[in-house]
Amino acid sequence: MRLLIHTTMLAAIGFASPALAETELSMWYHGAGSANAEEKLINQLVDEFNASQSDWKVVIETFPQLAYNDAVGAAALAGELPDILDVDGPVMPNWAWANYMQPLGIDEAKLEGYLPGPIGRWNGEVYSVGLWDAAVALTTRRSTLEKYDIRIPTLEEPWSLDEFNSALEKIKASGDFEFPLDLGMAWKGEWYPYAFSPLLQSFGGDIVDRSTYQSAEDVLNGDSALAFGEWWQGLFQNKLVPGTSQDGADRETGLLEGKYAMSWNGNWAALPVVEAFGDDALFLPAPDFGNGSTIGAASWQFGISGTSKHPEGARAFIEFALQDKWFAAFSDGTGLIPVTSTAAADTANYKPGGSLEVFYGLSENQALVRPVTPGYIVQAKVFEKALADIANGADVADTLDAAVDEINEDIENNKGYGH
């Protein structure tokens, strides 16, 4: 027995000795088994960082995205968080508030010229930075709009509510499509607040009052939110969009197969559309429902865990990653939007004249991050359920009231979420 202990100790010392020169940093990443080059690129980033200096050695562990947040929660309870985390933008305030994360401590001058979405701020400090952003657009074909004599909107002059409604009605009346518009109701979860809360904001409402983050009263159930709710319900009642039971496969291929005339979809789904329709593909800004045209922002970002003993090492890694070279590489490998215009110029899809260039403009001009509050996790769920219920015919005012009550009660139970 004693011999065993000695050997173990020796082994431990033996393994520890190279670490005197090189400290090991653990890192968790959500992209295990990703369909594109994401996982390969992140490993390449880690390898190049490790080779570039001799103080730190980053050891990466990747998780499937569906299990990632649960794994971080469990590790935090067990006190075993890694040094470097990646975090979904809207979730960051929750993790920062719960002390899963610490401020990045990065020089903000380095973040100049970045798109607004990839910089994660909470309580006046930067906690996370992303290497890319994502954007949503109304995807359709030029020939479709021309056929029904519908004006092609621009970033400066998007469709108004009336224009948008009459466009949908016109396409519906032609009977050429199963539905004029596909909102992606098949994609449950974060898609709902990410893709649909900007529509509510364009009507003049929001998920929660952003001036205090203490209440949703009159914001999620005020007059403009009620107007949004009635319009939203009308889309489903008038069979302009497929409902919550939409088939996932139809969501993926409906536009390409001609089932839908337009699709409210992200830049990550844009390349197949360009491949199928070529120059005929159109990516249009969200309609302006009265309060400006807006889309959601913020994707996955890097941050330092609250328990990291080597924040300076973690910071060095993140600063190493914040180079145009990596922004461009990830954009080319995954189709996501690079965070600086200089990096965009080096990418295949977002360079001037590139097939997805329009998304960079959308992100730059219209993007609004989701409510920056630790309560967002709950508010997103409440919002998702309210929108699904209204789509399925629930009373608009009662449903939004109930959502407000649940959000306010949750904020109260959490003592204001530290705002």
Added chain:
Amino acid sequence: MASKLKQSNRAGWLMALPGAGLIGLFIIIPFVLAFAFSLTNQRLASPNPTEFIGLENYSELLGLAVFTLEPERDDAGNAVVEDGEIQYPRLRKFTRKNAEFPHLDGKREWFSWQSGENRTVVLASDVVFMKALMNTILFVIVVAPLQSAIALTLALLINQKLRGISLFRAIYFMPVVVSIVIVSILWKFIYSPGDGLLNNILSAFTFGAFEPHDWLGDTSTALGSIIAMSIWQGVGFHMVIWLSGLQTISPTLYEAAEIEGSKKWQTFRYVTWPGLRNTAVLILIVITMQAFALFAQIDVMTQGGPLDSTQVLVFQAVERGYGKQDISGGSTISVILFVIVLSISFVQRWLTRERK
């Protein structure tokens, strides 16, 4: 003096330790914790200290109120009628920010009925929980008898000495071995609106007369669709238990019955059924408990929708505890579920007791 009994006793405890320890660690301690959490405001992730809040979680889930709505009246005092329907003021006038009705604050309509001109409304603090409770009970009431009856029928059918009978056994048992998540995804395709398999089959059998139906997207068929697939998935397992019960019945009893000239139904009624007594008690309790634990199908297929028509208790417990980080709320639902299942098991034990 250490007697032999005491020593053996120690060995006995030692041998029981692995099993008892695991049961304690993974069943008893979590349950005690759940009960403790249900009396606090414990969150999944929060820098705020946990506080004891007594039975507040329970009253927030179970709070009910009855309220009578009087119709809108015109100047003459008659009820306003539009399109043949009596018009009522909106409930939100009374339930939101109305100091005159503090007991209605934040409550929502659960269900209502008409009595004369007035409408009586039952309000609940947590309508979603109430719907989940009712759906779960409905699910159990339908599934427990139906699934055990179908399983018994299948067991009787395959308890014969025919060529290739083991093939049928394997086929009926197959859904049990497949993961419920996979089964749920497959059935989602089957129920798919428009051109799903079920819609296609029904329209082929009716020569196109059947209109495609949105099985999971319609509040009136969603829970029924899930009940049907759950029975299909679970029936094979209980068939095997019935089968084992059938095979413990001595063949001599059947022979005796045959000699006495017993008809098929009489044989079943007076030989088979009494012989299956203990199996029946077991199956009823097991199916009831499994039905109360309904979760995966809901999580994969409907997420409780549309309009809460498939909300169930375990799904709500998980949704609150993990989805909304409200561990105390999820724990409270678990404790309530435990109490319900325990009392039903006791009632079943009492109803199926050996009468002397």
